Amino acid sequence: MNRFTSIAVALVLSCTASFAQRANARSSVNSSPSGNASANRGANANANRNANANQNTNVNRNVNANQNVNVNRNVNVNQNVNVNRDVNVHGGYYNQGCCYNNGGAAVAVAAAAAVTAVAIGSMVHSLPPSCSAVVVNGTTFQNCGGTYYQPQFAGTDVNYVVVAPPK
Amino acid sequence: MKQLSYFPILAVAVGVATQVGAQPAPTIDPGAMAALDRVGTYLRSLKAFQIRAAITAEVVLDDGQKVQSDSVADLLVNKPNKLRAEVTGDRQHRLFFYEGKTFTLFAQRMNLYATTSAPPTIIELAEKLNKDLDIDLPLVDMFYWGTPKSTVGEINSAIDLGPSSVGGVTCQQFAFRQPGIDWQIWIQNGDYPLPRKLVISTLTDEARPEYTSVYTWNLAPSFDDTAFVFDAPKDAHPISFAQVKAAPTSTGK
Numbered sequence: 001m002n003r004f005t006s007i008a009v010a011l012v013l014s015c016t017a018s019f020a021q022r023a024n025a026r027s028s029v030n031s032s033p034s035g036n037a038s039a040n041r042g043a044n045a046n047a048n049r050n051a052n053a054n055q056n057t058n059v060n061r062n063v064n065a066n067q068n069v070n071v072n073r074n075v076n077v078n079q080n081v082n083v084n085r086d087v088n089v090h091g092g093y094y095n096q097g098c099c100y101n102n103g104g105a106a107v108a109v110a111a112a113a114a115v116t117a118v119a120i121g122s123m124v125h126s127l128p129p130s131c132s133a134v135v136v137n138g139t140t141f142q143n144c145g146g147t148y149y150q151p152q153f154a155g156t157d158v159n160y161v162v163v164a165p166p167k
Numbered sequence: 168m169k170q171l172s173y174f175p176i177l178a179v180a181v182g183v184a185t186q187v188g189a190q191p192a193p194t195i196d197p198g199a200m201a202a203l204d205r206v207g208t209y210l211r212s213l214k215a216f217q218i219r220a221a222i223t224a225e226v227v228l229d230d231g232q233k234v235q236s237d238s239v240a241d242l243l244v245n246k247p248n249k250l251r252a253e254v255t256g257d258r259q260h261r262l263f264f265y266e267g268k269t270f271t272l273f274a275q276r277m278n279l280y281a282t283t284s285a286p287p288t289i290i291e292l293a294e295k296l297n298k299d300l301d302i303d304l305p306l307v308d309m310f311y312w313g314t315p316k317s318t319v320g321e322i323n324s325a326i327d328l329g330p331s332s333v334g335g336v337t338c339q340q341f342a343f344r345q346p347g348i349d350w351q352i353w354i355q356n357g358d359y360p361l362p363r364k365l366v367i368s369t370l371t372d373e374a375r376p377e378y379t380s381v382y383t384w385n386l387a388p389s390f391d392d393t394a395f396v397f398d399a400p401k402d403a404h405p406i407s408f409a410q411v412k413a414a415p416t417s418t419g420k
Contacts, residue, residue, distance in 0.1 A: 023227040025376035026369045029343075029350050030311030030318045031297055133404065140279070140404035153281050154409040155301040156254075156261050158274055 118147050118162050125159050136166040199325035199341045203352070205360045207313020217385035218242045220306055225376035233374050240305040240380075243388060247288045249395040252305045263305065264397040265292055271397035272302065278403045290316060301411045306380070308365070321345040330356070333363040333381065347371050359386075 026033050131144035142149040142160065149160035220240040225233045238256030248267035254260070262273040270285040270292060283300070285292050290310045296302040304310075311317045324344035331340040331353055338353040353364035367378040399405070 020229040021226050022229050023369065023372035023374065023376055025225045025378035026348055026367050027222075027224065027303055027378050027380075028307050028311075029345075029348065029365070029367060030316070031293060031303065031307050032347075033303075135404070138405065140406055151277075151279055151404075151406045152409045153272055153274075153279075153300070153302075153406065156259060156272065158277060158279060158406075159409075 120162050120164055122162050123154075123159050124149070124162070125157070127160055134166070139166070141166055193324040193344065195322070195325045196327050199327045199343070200319070200322070202327070202339060202341055202354055202360070203312070203319055203325075203343075206352075206354055206362060207317060207319075209313075209360045210309055211313040213246070213386065215245045215388055215390075217244070217388040218306060218309065219383040219385075221381045223377075223379045225374075225378070227372050227374040227376050231374050233376055242306050242309075243390055243394055244289070244309075245390070245392075245395070249392065250289050250292075250304075251395050254305055262397075264395060265289070266392070266395040269397075270296070272408070273397060273403075278400065279406050280397065280399060280403055281406050281408050282397070283408060290314065299411055300408045306382075309362070318345060334383075336363055338363050 024033070127142055127149060128144045128147075131142040131149070134141045134143050134148070140151060141163065142151065146165075148163050148165050150163045151158055151160050218241075220242070222238045222240060224236050224238070226236055227233055236256060236258070238254055238259075241253045241255075243251045248265070250263065250265040252263040254263075260274070260276055262271075262275060264271040264273065265285055267287065268285060269282050271280055271282040273280040286295055289304075293304040293307045293310060294316075296304055297307075312319075322343050322345045324342075326342050328340040328342055328351075331338050333353045337356045339356060340351060340353050342349070342351045344350075347370055349368040349370060351364075351366040352362055355361045355363050361382070361384050363382055365378075365380045365382075368375050369377070
């Protein structure tokens with residue numbers, strides 16, 4: 001069980017890593033890009049990395065053929081993990097009626113344990129496994145082992161904000 | 168024999184070099200600008216239409232590597248205030264509903280949706296989504312061209328590249344430059360000057376990611392108004408839109 005948990009954590013981390021993208025192509029001529037990478041993506045912090053030096057060297061553009069060696073670099077693999085994200089969540093949701101927890105005490109204990117692990121207010125792009133949907137006052141939450149996540153649209157992406165257990 | 172083949176290649180190379188060398192003086196071909204105007208005027212004259220766009224968008228990873236992401240956008244429009252869009256990609260499937268009063272984004276596979284109040288026209292909706300919710304309305308250029316809100320005024324280079332075929336349709340290809348982007352448009356020849364293809368190169372990242380979209384048009388769609396209304400499935404969950412954080416980018420509102 002412990003082992004399973006650690007695998008799951010690793011998965012989540014690799015998901016986050018797959019969002020390490022620094023730019024998207026603009027999709028409109030007339031409308032300036034909305035938030036683009038920064039707003040929606042996980043911690044990037046890499047924005048400044050490339051120090052412009054290359055910009056002048058247009059000549060290099062021809063050399064790109066060699067760069068293709070990198071194609072195998074797993075990036076695509078990670079992106080597929082995101083596909084699973086949709087599916088996982090899907091599964092989480094429809095176990096109909098599963099989600100109204102009456103076992104308050106047990107949940108509270110688990111929550112106390114989990115709060116130390118995941119800070120309230122932090123944001124993730126995918127949920128850990130074994131979550132169940134909870135609706136409190138018309139708002140949807142995911143209860144993942146006592147940690148509560150509130151799904152929201154950030155742009156057209158869905159992400160999850162860690163919240164205090166709803167009452 | 169070797170000599171013979173060598174000379175034409177040299178000639179071509181010189182030709183290309185001169186063209187590239189001619190870069191500093193940006194030219195605006197009035198014909199190219201007029202063609203763009205014609206597209207705008209024609210698009211504005213359309214009342215109801217349907218577009219299917221086959222889209223390839225490049226994403227730049229942190230190390231500068233570019234990867235592609237494909238999607239298909241289906242758009243049904245009844246101007247000025249009804250729109251339905253479905254965007255199907257490898258990683259995301261989203262439906263957009265706008266019936267003139269509210270806007271709903273629906274993630275069908277995850278069965279999550281969010282609804283917000285909406286302004287009275289599609290173009291205002293596009294602006295609101297862009298500014299407040301970090302959402303780009305699919306194919307939004309189709310609503311900008313031919314209006315005062317279009318950015319044609321920012322174009323600083325416009326050239327006519329001649330006839331080009333897109334999916335068997337004879338078009339004229341044009342290339343434009345404006346701050347932040349180089350872009351090309353293929354406009355259908357004849358009485359229906361529709362955009363058939365659009366390519367946008369983003370210059371603000373040194374990897375210059377590109378967006379390519381090829382359009383199929385239906386100018387006589389059949390539909391009724393329920394197409395624009397979101398009818399939440401029983402087991403769908405309402406969630407909220409994250410508001411765009413004002414802090415980092417906006418310079419005064």
